[in-house]
Amino acid sequence: xxxxxxxxxxxxxxxxxxxxxxxxxxxxxxxxxxxxxxxxxxxxxxxxxxxxxxxxxxxxxxxxxxxxxxxxxxxxxxxxxxxxxxxxxxxxxxxxxxxxxxxxxxxxxxxxxxxxxxxxxxxxxxxxxxxxxxxxxxxxxxxxxxxxxxxxxxxxxxxxxxxxxxxxxxxxxxxxxxxxxxxxxxxxxxxxxxxxxxxxxxxxxxxxxxxxxxxxxxxxxxxxxxxxxxxxxxxxx
Amino acid sequence: xxxxxxxxxxxxxxxxxxxxxxxxxxxxxxxxxxxxxxxxxxxxxxxxxxxxxxxxxxxxxxxxxxxxxxxxxxxxxxxxxxxxxxxxxxxxxxxxxxxxxxxxxxxxxxxxxxxxxxxxxxxxxxxxxxxxxxxxxxxxxxxxxxxxxxxxxxxxxxxxxxxxxxxxxxxxxxxxxxxxxxxxxxxxxxxxxxxxxxxxxxxxxxxxxxxxxxxxxxxxxxxxxxxxxxxxxxxxxxxxxxxxxxxxxxxxxxxxxxxxxxxxxxxxxxxxxxxxxxxxxxxxxxxxxxxxxxxxxxxxxxxxxxxxxxxxxxxxxxxxxxxxxxxxxxxxxxxxxxxxxxxxxxxxxxxxxxxxxxxxxxxxxxxxxxxxxxxxxxxxxxxxxxxxxxxxxxxxxxxxxxxxxxxxxxxxxxxxxxxxxxxxxxxxxxxxxxxxxxxxxxxxxxxxxxxxxxxxxxxxxxxxxxxxxxxxxxxxxxxxxxxxxxxxxxxxxxxxxxxx
Numbered sequence: 001x002x003x004x005x006x007x008x009x010x011x012x013x014x015x016x017x018x019x020x021x022x023x024x025x026x027x028x029x030x031x032x033x034x035x036x037x038x039x040x041x042x043x044x045x046x047x048x049x050x051x052x053x054x055x056x057x058x059x060x061x062x063x064x065x066x067x068x069x070x071x072x073x074x075x076x077x078x079x080x081x082x083x084x085x086x087x088x089x090x091x092x093x094x095x096x097x098x099x100x101x102x103x104x105x106x107x108x109x110x111x112x113x114x115x116x117x118x119x120x121x122x123x124x125x126x127x128x129x130x131x132x133x134x135x136x137x138x139x140x141x142x143x144x145x146x147x148x149x150x151x152x153x154x155x156x157x158x159x160x161x162x163x164x165x166x167x168x169x170x171x172x173x174x175x176x177x178x179x180x181x182x183x184x185x186x187x188x189x190x191x192x193x194x195x196x197x198x199x200x201x202x203x204x205x206x207x208x209x210x211x212x213x214x215x216x217x218x219x220x221x222x223x224x225x226x227x228x229x230x231x232x233x234x235x236x237x
Numbered sequence: 238x239x240x241x242x243x244x245x246x247x248x249x250x251x252x253x254x255x256x257x258x259x260x261x262x263x264x265x266x267x268x269x270x271x272x273x274x275x276x277x278x279x280x281x282x283x284x285x286x287x288x289x290x291x292x293x294x295x296x297x298x299x300x301x302x303x304x305x306x307x308x309x310x311x312x313x314x315x316x317x318x319x320x321x322x323x324x325x326x327x328x329x330x331x332x333x334x335x336x337x338x339x340x341x342x343x344x345x346x347x348x349x350x351x352x353x354x355x356x357x358x359x360x361x362x363x364x365x366x367x368x369x370x371x372x373x374x375x376x377x378x379x380x381x382x383x384x385x386x387x388x389x390x391x392x393x394x395x396x397x398x399x400x401x402x403x404x405x406x407x408x409x410x411x412x413x414x415x416x417x418x419x420x421x422x423x424x425x426x427x428x429x430x431x432x433x434x435x436x437x438x439x440x441x442x443x444x445x446x447x448x449x450x451x452x453x454x455x456x457x458x459x460x461x462x463x464x465x466x467x468x469x470x471x472x473x474x475x476x477x478x479x480x481x482x483x484x485x486x487x488x489x490x491x492x493x494x495x496x497x498x499x500x501x502x503x504x505x506x507x508x509x510x511x512x513x514x515x516x517x518x519x520x521x522x523x524x525x526x527x528x529x530x531x532x533x534x535x536x537x538x539x540x541x542x543x544x545x546x547x548x549x550x551x552x553x554x555x556x557x558x559x560x561x562x563x564x565x566x567x568x569x570x571x572x573x574x575x576x577x578x579x580x581x582x583x584x585x586x587x588x589x590x591x592x593x594x595x596x597x598x599x600x601x602x603x604x605x606x607x608x609x610x611x612x613x614x615x616x617x618x619x620x621x622x623x624x625x626x627x628x629x630x631x632x633x634x635x636x637x638x639x640x641x642x643x644x645x646x647x648x649x650x651x652x653x654x655x656x657x658x659x660x661x662x663x664x665x666x667x668x669x670x671x672x673x674x675x676x677x678x679x680x681x682x683x684x685x686x687x688x689x690x691x692x693x694x695x696x697x698x699x700x701x702x703x704x705x706x707x708x709x710x711x712x713x714x715x716x717x718x719x720x721x722x723x724x725x726x727x728x729x730x731x732x733x734x735x736x737x
Contacts, residue, residue: 008336102357102358106357106358106360106361107341107352107357107361108339108354108357108361109339109340109341109352110339110341110354141344142344142345144344145341145343145344145345145350145361145363146341146342146343146344147344151341154342
């Protein structure tokens with residue numbers, strides 16, 4: 001009987017005390033994967049947000065529901081409308097930084113399941129034709145052992161379609177915003193597969209939206225190859 | 238990573254033609270090429286890897302070079318994860334509990350890989366990961382001629398220390414196990430000096446391991462000072478000595494997980510301290526880090542009940558130092574019943590006897606250290622204590638200025654310090670009285686109580702101090718702790734280690 005077995009938090013490994021109530025006896029309950037303190041450390045994005053990138057808006061630094069960063073992107077004809085809309089689950093606070101580092105750099109794959117239910121709520125194969133992970137270069141993929149964006153899609157219960165591949169380049173996290181925007185294109189259509197992209201609606205998935213440069217570069221390749229709309233979904237913003 | 242078998246292992250990236258490959262955990266016995274004495278090995282690789290078990294990512298050497306050392310019998314590949322029937326075992330941290338394992342589609346071997354989540358912070362170990370260790374000769378220390386004494390220490394051992402020190406030397410010379418059961422304030426570290434010197438002159442590698450980083454930080458300068466000519470590596474999370482090959486290694490038990498068959502003499506300080514006593518993987522790490530034929534010295538003031546029993550029935554070799562170096566008996570705790578103190582605290586009052594006891598001391602200008610079981614209750618106590626003296630402070634593990642407060646207490650700028658069990662060991666305040674409020678709480682185990690009582694009367698100038706356990710119902714642990722202390726005092730008297 002595993003109904004009230006003690007479990008450990010997937011992130012901090014503390015014991016999760018099973019709460020036994022009449023409801024939990026008779027009704028199916030959503031499985032708790034992380035403990036309450038960890039759950040409270042996750043800051044869900046809410047309130048007024050930028051309609052393009054999902055960043056919480058500060059009145060001072062925004063215009064017409066757009067943050068200034070997105071405004072700058074949209075002002076450039078080259079980038080206008082490339083990325084339709086980004087959605088994110090949580091603010092990239094110190095806690096989430098640690099969790100994502102453990103997931104991505106230490107390679108603790110199981111952590112992807114912490115976000116699975118929430119991400120699945122925003123993925124849908126009715127709305128999107130393809131759900132596409134931001135690819136890693138061959139070298140980086142070997143080093144990490146898995147692609148974190150693909151892990152997020154698969155754990156959410158959706159098929160990950162590799163429409164894109166990436167050329168090996170320096171790590172993004174070591175670059176400034178300016179460097180990132182004026183990046184040479186590192187993505188290309190996956191030469192090993194051919195998918196009917198023409199006129200399709202695509203959801204790009206990644207772990208973090210920082211400047212939006214990665215996602216926009218990937219979206220640009222897809223748009224250039226005929227995609228109708230490209231949206232994106234990340235865990236952190 | 239995958240390996241071809243032909244008949245020795247060849248890592249997949251080094252194969253020129255495609256052939257059948259396996260995950261290392263699927264290969265039942267790993268072939269070990271015979272040792273080639275005429276092979277010129279890389280001395281940098283030797284210093285880096287000797288006595289360790291590392292992942293390929295931890296080695297700044299090319300795969301070709303590593304493979305060459307393997308083919309000549311200087312390096313072994315071991316599966317990092319072992320599968321037995323339906324169970325997995327992590328060979329680095331020893332974890333077997335299924336809850337710590339998970340799996341992922343691995344791009345290194347192209348299959349689903351099981352990995353260990355317990356020790357993942359030291360680099361992921363999965364079923365296709367090889368652990369790499371050194372089989373070749375150990376680095377030779379250019380010894381400056383053993384004619385000069387290595388130990389530079391002017392101090393004098395007490396009679397009890399002297400006796401224990403002799404046993405330590407003997408255990409090291411015969412590569413056996415020994416428990417040194419020394420009361421708080423006996424001077425455990427000095428007892429090791431002779432033994433370490435003996436091991437070093439033999440050319441042995443010595444390790445002092447402890448569960449606590451602060452003990453590593455405190456021990457390192459002391460050991461360096463008494464062994465000035467000897468290389469000392471100090472290992473804790475984030476330390477710089479990670480790749481240093483040294484004759485003496487002082488390490489947290491956690492950092493030992495990277496070592497394999499490295500030490501001829503292993504000394505574990507504070508065996509009963511958290512987290513070593515609770516975490517089986519740390520005990521596994523200590524066993525992995527010592528050579529199969531090596532000496533093992535355990536130091537503690539408070540062995541567990543199981544170990545005490547082993548000592549009584551002579552299943553475990555041990556030596557006691559029942560008296561402090563200043564030859565005064567240990568303060569014996571007094572039990573005082575204080576009623577339902579928690580309930581009183583809810584009404585913002587303290588039991589009368591606690592109030593009077595503390596007030597008396599503050600009026601005499603004597604410093605008091607008060608232990609309490611829960612932070613929430615300590616926060617309730619604090620304003621009440623501040624009515625007795627406004628400069629009262631409290632500390633707990635999460636306190637960002639904990640070190641500063643302990644420093645202020647040491648400088649006598651805080652008259653009354655309320656603390657959780659974090660200050661139960663390792664701290665010395667010269668002239669204090671000690672009280673516990675709520676001694677009946679389960680957090681105050683026998684060893685915690687002995688340690689707490691051991692905070693009083695530590696200095697030679699002030700060798701006495703009062704210890705009071707305020708309680709709402711006495712516990713087994715309290716009785717055992719007091720018994721342990723009185724037994725040690727009797728033993729000290731009998732062996733002539735106490736004045737009086």
